[in-house]
Amino acid sequence: MEQAILGGGCFWCLEPVFRAMAGVRDVQPGYCGGHVDHPTYEQVCRKDTGHVEVVQVDFDPDRISYRTVLEVFFGTHDPTTPDRQGHDIGPQYASVIFYRDEAQRIAAEAARDDAQAFFDAPICTRIEPAGAFWPAESLHREYFERYPEQGYCQFVIAPKMAKFRQRYAHLLAD
Secondary structure, eight states: OEEEEEEESOHHHHHHHHHTBTTEEEEEEEEESOSSSSOOHHHHHTTOSOOEEEEEEEEOTTTSOHHHHHHHHHHSSOTTSTTEETTEESGGGOEEEEESSHHHHHHHHHHHHHHGGGOSSOOOOEEEEOOOEEEOOGGGTTHHHHOTTSHHIIIIIHHHHHHHHHHTGGGBOO
16 A cells, blocks of 8 residues: 545545545545644644644555546645635645655656646645644544535535546546
């Protein structure tokens, strides 16, 4: 298994996208990039820990490549808005790829450069070495699946998932 750590807005939005992909074994929402050990959601929301809401994606590289994971990442959030995704605003919503090794760094830079052709504004996705990944509290795990009737899920996540399923139908798990 390999891992990707990606921040592209609220982790509630990213988790169901990657969970739906063939070759993905697990997706865990959490926090990365900050200076506080074991941060809580409340601490991260105060915007002073330096953490970004991320998902840690465990995937089988024999079934799906890191490059494909990155292509889906760039295709399912707006990487042109610094510290923002829609109405979610703050440094915890940054677009960032946390790389685990030099090969991931090189792949991330190439994917970002290639994705630029699909956006009118400059991509602001940061590419940084992965520090500690801190799992989010259990109430954040599988949020969309557990609360599909919740307003945020209906009006933000469901349309994103519909777009993902249409655009990436060939990558969906059975």
